[in-house]
Amino acid sequence: MRLDDEERDILAGKSGPVRQQALQHQIAVGDFFGAEDFVAVTQAHIMADTESLGEAGVRWLEGLAAADENLRRVRVPTITDPRGTDFAKADVLGHTRSMLDLERRAISAFVKLGVSMTDTCINYQTIQAPTRNEHVAFGDTGVVIYSNSVCGARSNFEGGPSALAAGLTGRTPRYGFHLPQQRRPSMHIRVEFTPASLNDWGALGGVIGRIAGNYWEVPVIEGIEGAPRSDQLKHFGAAMASFGSIAMFHIAGLTPEADELSDAAHAPLPSHRVTRADIDALQQSYRSDDRVDVVVFSAPQLSLYELRDLAGLCAGLRFKVPLLAVTSPQVKPDCDRMGYTARIENAGGTVLSGMCFYQSYAREIAEARGWKRLATNSAKLVNILGGYGYQPMLASMEACVDAAVTGKLS
Amino acid sequence: MSAAAKIFHARQAMGRVVRGPALVAKDGFSARYDLDRIAGIFSRPTHKLAGRSYVGKILVLDTAKGGVATAWMLHEMKSRGIVPLALVFNSVNPIIAQGAALGDVPILAGFDQDITSAVPDGAEVEVDPKAGVLTIVD
Numbered sequence: 223m224r225l226d227d228e229e230r231d232i233l234a235g236k237s238g239p240v241r242q243q244a245l246q247h248q249i250a251v252g253d254f255f256g257a258e259d260f261v262a263v264t265q266a267h268i269m270a271d272t273e274s275l276g277e278a279g280v281r282w283l284e285g286l287a288a289a290d291e292n293l294r295r296v297r298v299p300t301i302t303d304p305r306g307t308d309f310a311k312a313d314v315l316g317h318t319r320s321m322l323d324l325e326r327r328a329i330s331a332f333v334k335l336g337v338s339m340t341d342t343c344i345n346y347q348t349i350q351a352p353t354r355n356e357h358v359a360f361g362d363t364g365v366v367i368y369s370n371s372v373c374g375a376r377s378n379f380e381g382g383p384s385a386l387a388a389g390l391t392g393r394t395p396r397y398g399f400h401l402p403q404q405r406r407p408s409m410h411i412r413v414e415f416t417p418a419s420l421n422d423w424g425a426l427g428g429v430i431g432r433i434a435g436n437y438w439e440v441p442v443i444e445g446i447e448g449a450p451r452s453d454q455l456k457h458f459g460a461a462m463a464s465f466g467s468i469a470m471f472h473i474a475g476l477t478p479e480a481d482e483l484s485d486a487a488h489a490p491l492p493s494h495r496v497t498r499a500d501i502d503a504l505q506q507s508y509r510s511d512d513r514v515d516v517v518v519f520s521a522p523q524l525s526l527y528e529l530r531d532l533a534g535l536c537a538g539l540r541f542k543v544p545l546l547a548v549t550s551p552q553v554k555p556d557c558d559r560m561g562y563t564a565r566i567e568n569a570g571g572t573v574l575s576g577m578c579f580y581q582s583y584a585r586e587i588a589e590a591r592g593w594k595r596l597a598t599n600s601a602k603l604v605n606i607l608g609g610y611g612y613q614p615m616l617a618s619m620e621a622c623v624d625a626a627v628t629g630k631l632s
Numbered sequence: 633m634s635a636a637a638k639i640f641h642a643r644q645a646m647g648r649v650v651r652g653p654a655l656v657a658k659d660g661f662s663a664r665y666d667l668d669r670i671a672g673i674f675s676r677p678t679h680k681l682a683g684r685s686y687v688g689k690i691l692v693l694d695t696a697k698g699g700v701a702t703a704w705m706l707h708e709m710k711s712r713g714i715v716p717l718a719l720v721f722n723s724v725n726p727i728i729a730q731g732a733a734l735g736d737v738p739i740l741a742g743f744d745q746d747i748t749s750a751v752p753d754g755a756e757v758e759v760d761p762k763a764g765v766l767t768i769v770d
Contacts, residue, residue, distance in 0.1 A: 250733040251726065254646050274664070274704040278711030282734075361700050381703020381730040398726060436695040437725035467660075467697050467725050580664075581701075606698070609665045609676035 223252045223395065224259045232391060238293025240286050240335075244387035251384060252395025261357050261396040265299050266389035267345060268337065269361035270382040271581035272306040272324045279382075280328050286386075287334035295336030300389030301349060302332065303362045304523065304550075304578035305341045314546075314572050316590025321583060337389065341576035342550035343522045346373060347452060349552065354478055357400055359388030363469070364460030364522050364602065366399075370470040372455055374478035376400045379437070379469055398437075399469055405479060407442035407472055409434060410493040416447040417501070419618050420457045420528070423450070424601025425501040427458040431466025433494050442472040442480065442491075449476065453525050460522050461601035508604050509631075510613045516593040517541075517626040519619070520548035520579035521603040526556050528619075529573070533562035535623045541570035544591075545626040551576045571626070579603060584610040597622045597631050638768040640743050640750060642720075645761035646729065647738030651769065652717045655689035656753040657681050658746070661721070661728070662698030663705035672714040690718045690759060692751045696725040703727050706735030718759040720766055722747055740766055 225233065233249075235242045248260070272280065286294060306325050307317050329339060340349055343362045352358050352375030359380040360366045369375040378398040380388060388394040398404050411430050417423045434441050441462075450458070450473075462468045472480040519532060524547055532547055547566055549557060554575035557563045563573045579587075580603060588594060588611055595613045598604060599622055604614035617631055625631040657680040660666070668675035672687040696702070709715040718738040719728065732739040738759050743750075747766070751757060756770040 247730075247733055250646060251729050254644050254729045254733075254739075255726070256644075269700045270704065271701070274701040274708065276704075276708035276711065278708045279704045282707065363699050378726045379700055381700045381727045383703055383707075383734045384726070384730040436723050438723065464698060467695070469725075585668075606665055608678065609667065611675070 223249055223257055229260060238289060240289045240294045241390050244390040247383060247387050248391065248395055252397060255395065255397040257395035257397040259396055260393040261400050262393050263298060263357050263359045263388050265301070265350070265352065265358045266296070266380070266385045267301050267303060267360040267362065267365060268382050268385040268389070269303040270328065271304065272321065272328050273581065273583050274382070275328060277324065280324055280331065283328060283331035287331040294334065296389035297392040298389055300337045300386070301340040301345060302337060303341070303343050304581050305329070305576050306582050308574040308577050311572060311574050315582060315587050317583065335386070340551070342552060343578060344456065344525060344550055347456070347525055348550050357394070359385050359394045361385040363463035363467070364456065366469050367459040367463040367471065368456060370399055371459060371472065371477050404438070405470060406440065408439045408491060409441050410491050411441045411443045412493065412495045413443055413445040414495065415498045420453060421505065421599040421601065421616055421618050422501060423454045424457040424461040425504045425616065426496065427461030428465040428504050428601045428605060429496055429500045430471070431462040431464065431468050434466045434468050437467045437469055439468060440470050440472070441468070442474060444474040446473050446476060453528055456522050457601065461605070464602040464605045505616045508614060508616050510615065511595050512630050513595055514543055514597045514615070514625040514629055514631050515595045516543055517545040517622045518579050518596055518598045518603065519600070519622070520546065520598070521600045521606070523578060524549045524553070526553050529553065529557045529562045530560070532619060532623070533565040535620060536566045536569040536571060539569040539623070539627050541626040542629045543626055545571035545623070546574055546579065547571060548574045548578055580606045580610070584612070588612060597625045640747060640766040642740035642764045642766065643742030644724065645740050645764040646732055647718070647736065647761045649758065649760045649762065650690070650718050650738050651756070651758040652688060652690050654692050654751050654753065654755045654757045655681065655684065655686060656692040656748055656751050658694050658748040660695050660697035661691065661693045662696070662702055663709070664701040665698040669705065669709055669714060686716050687714055688717050690720060690757050691716045692720045692748055694748055695721060695723045696728040700727050703731040703734065706731040706737050710735045710737065720747060720759065740764065
C-alpha cells in the first residue's frame with residue numbers, strides 16, 4: 223500500500239505501539255484486498271461481544287489498554303455494538319458470574335481506549351446516521367448494509383479488531399465499498415410484491431441474500447412500491463447481510479445511489495425473480511414444531527416504534543412462556559417513559575437493553591434455561607440460531623405474542 | 633493426475649506456510665453461525681460438514697457467510713488450539729481476512745476454478761501464502 227508521511231510515522235512507532243500495531247493490521251488486510259492507499263474515516267463502530275472475544279480477546283484488549291494514556295485513545299468517534307449481557311437482567315438469561323466479569327473487563331479496556339459504550343446495532347436510528355459519501359468503519363453487518371444502501375455512506379464489514387484499528391488511526395484501507403466501482407449493481411432482482419410486516423421484509427432480504435450469495439454481489443431490486451420505513455429496511459438489510467454476507471443493495475427509485483443506475487438498468491446483468499411463494503417457503507422451512515419455549519424480539523435491536531407496537535399487543539395479556547424484547551440503551555429510557563416497558567413486563571415479558579440475543583451466549587442461555595424452540599419475527603435471528611442448538615421459527619410479531627400466551631405458534 | 637493439476641494459484645493470500653489434511657465442501661463459512669467452537673465441530677444442522685471436526689484441518693470452502701464475529705473468533709479459537717490450520721476459499725469477505733490477520737491463520741482465496749471441486753476431501757495439501765499457491769501433495 224502507498225503510505226503518506228503520517229502513516230509512515232505511525233508505522234515507525236512515532237505515535238506509540240498501539241497505533242503502530244493497528245496500522246500493521248490494516249496494512250495486512252489492505253494488501254490482501256489490493257488496497258492502493260488509506261481513506262480517512264469519520265466514525266468507527268466495534269462489534270466485540272465477550273462470547274466472540276473470549277478470554278484471549280479480552281486479554282488482547284487489556285494489553286492495548288495498558289499503553290500510555292496519550293498513545294492509546296481513538297482519534298475519531300468510536301462506538302460499540304451490543305454487549306454480551308444486560309447487567310440489570312443477567313439472571314433472566316442465566317448468565318454466570320464469570321461471563322459478567324469478562325464483560326466488565328472488556329468494557330473497562332474499551333473505555334481506557336476512549337471508546338464510547340453505546341452498545342447498539344441501530345446506531346443509524348439512534349446515534350448518528352452517516353451521510354452520503356461519508357467514509358466510515360462500521361462493524362455489524364446490519365449497520366453496514368443499511369449505511370451503504372439507505373444512507374449512501376461507504377463502509378466495508380469491519381470486524382472488531384479492524385474497526386478498533388480504524389478508530390485508533392482515523393483511517394481504513396481503501397478497498398471494497400469505499401470504491402465507486404464496487405458499489406455498482408451486479409444483479410437484478412425483480413420482486414413481484416411489496417412486503418408489509420417486518421418478518422416478511424426480513425424473509426425477502428433472506429431470499430435475496432441467498433440468491434446473491436457473497437460479499438461482492440450488489441443486487442438492484444425492482445418492483446418495491448411505496449416508501450418502506452426505516453424498521454422495514456432495517457430487517458430487510460440485516461437479513462440480506464446475514465443470509466448472504468451482502469453489504470449493499472439498491473432499490474430502484476428509492477435508495478440514493480439507485481438514481482445513478484439508469485444505464486445499469488439495461489445492462490446485461492444476471493436477473494432473478496422473487497415471488498410471494500419464495501418468502502413463504504423460507505419462513506415455512508423453519509416451522510419445525512408448533513410448541514414454543516421462548517419468544518425473542520431482537521436482531522436488530524428494536525426501535526421505539528417496534529416497542530410501541532409490541533406494547534400495544536401485550537396490553538391485558540398474561541404470558542405462559544418467556545418473551546424477551548431487546549433494545550438499545552438509547553431507546554430503553556424512552557420505552558420506560560412512554561410506559562411501553564411496563565405494558566410488556568406486566569404481561570410477563572422482559573425488556574432488555576444494550577445486548578442482542580445471539581451476541582449474548584445464546585448456547586449457554588439455551589442450556590441454562592432449557593430453551594430450544596424459539597419464535598421470533600427476525601429473519602436474521604432464525605438464520606443465526608440453528609448453529610447454537612435452537613429450533614428457531616419465524617413468524618409475525620402478532621403470532622409471536624400469541625405464542626407467548628398459548629405456548630403454541632399457530 | 634498431472635503435476636499442473638495439483639497446483640492452484642490464489643489471487644489473495646496471507647500468512648505462514650502450512651501442510652495438513654483438507655476438509656472440503658461447497659458451502660459457506662461463519663465461525664458464529666456454523667461452528668460449535670468448544671467441541672471443534674461444524675454444528676449448523678444444514679451445513680454440509682455438520683458433525684465433522686475442523687481442528688487442525690485446512691478448510692476448503694466456497695465463501696464467507698454471515699456476521700462479523702469471525703474477526704474475533706479465529707483469534708479466540710487459536711488461543712485454545714481448537715482452530716482450523718488454514719482457510720482456503722473461492723471468495724472471502726473482509727471479516728475472514730481481518731480475523732485471519734488477528735488470529736494468525738493462513739488464508740488463500742480467489743482461484744480460476746472452483747477450488748472445492750478441485751481438491752478431494754481428506755487430501756493432504758500445502759498452503760503457501762507467500763507464493764499464493766495451494767498444492768495437493770499426495
